Amino acid sequence: MNEKILAAIVTYGEIERFDHLKQDIQRLDAISSITKIIIIDNGTNYDVQLIIAQLNIATPIDFYHNEKNEGSAGGFGKVFEISKKEKDYTRLLILDDDSLLSNNALESIFTYEKGNKMGGKYIWSLYRPIKYPDNFQKNWDWNERYLNNRIVGISILQQIFGKVQKTYRKNKKMAELLYAPYAGMLISKEIVNGNFQPNKSYYLYVDDIDYSIQLKKSGINIFQIEEAKIEDLEGAWGTKKHGMQSYFSNEGNEFRYLYNVRNWIFLIKNQGYISSNTIFILNLMIYHIFALAIMPKNKNGLLKYRKLRLAVKDGLSGHMGYKADYFQ
Helix, strand or coil, X not given: CCCCEEEEEEECCCHHHHHHHHHHHHHHHCCCCEEEEEEEEECCCCCHHHHHHCCCCCCCEEEEEECCCCHHHHHHHHHHHHHHHCCCCCEEEEEECCEEECCCHHHHHHHHHHHCCCCCCEEEECECCCCCCCCCCCCXXXXXXXXXXXXXXXXXXXXXXXXXXEEECCCCCEEECCCCCCCCEEEEHHHHCCCCCCCHHHCCCCHHHHHHHHXXXXXXXXXXXXXXXXEECCCCCCCCCCHHHHHHCCCCCHHHHHHHHHHHHHHHXXXXXXXXXXXXHHHHHHHHHHHHHHCCCCHHHHHHHHHXXXXXXXXXXXXXXXXXXXXX
16 A cells, blocks of 8 residues: 655744754655655744745645644644545654654554554654653563552652563564554554544643553554654753653743643543552652652742642643643
8 A cells, every 4th residue: 555644843933943944845745655744833923834835846735834832732632633634645754843754764664564464543653852761671571550649759659560561572673562653653544533632731741641652542552653753842851850850940932841741740640540549649748748858948949849839730630731830
């Protein structure tokens, strides 16, 4: 079967991001299986369509505009809404505006599928070496037990029963992921048209994990091979230092960590991963102890801790969506 790939890119923010977006589009234009490109202009402050028109791209491009930045859930949610209406494609490829597809990524997947018995329903997640450099140095992946009673990075069960949270690969060269980011998802038209949709209440972060869990609970696997890569042109937030440390040391935008904390807690509760209230509360207590130990012992540190407590409370109560308090 000749593949006809519908590629979708979500872009946002300042015109300074356009250099990365330009590289992404030019790379897609050079790949024969890419038959159409969708650009989601997620509240940019410049005319994306006008500037892209000057690139002389041969592949057809459709543009869609959000008046304001609706977050990752709103931007990628629009990708799925539009893709459900598209007819002439076999698979959907989703990218961020700084996700550069490697030249041979798609062909590597097609070749792997031809040479291996896949079976069942699945999607692909392109490999991000900068984010997960050791993923193919091991022969196992986390399973759903990994999520039980977790508070962001805190899990007593993982410390004691970590082995049961791992599933060893039948084929070391192919990972079976518990969840994946939107950027790099390659999804068949059949699955795109299924009853799966990003939960826009997340606004920023973790909505891609929620979407992945929806797939997993329906028996759809998420596969990855090392040869099929994307490059994060802007790097990856959270790879240099633990998120909580970055949050308290004024590195980067603090709202990133607050949304991440709130949304992780909401996901664990909303998706039914609290298997023990006692362990869940104990993990939460340990999380707060770590936060109090790390925070600067001054007025600014106390203010940040109060914001963190608010994010935790919002996650537990389901107070989701855009939160102005996280930006103040």
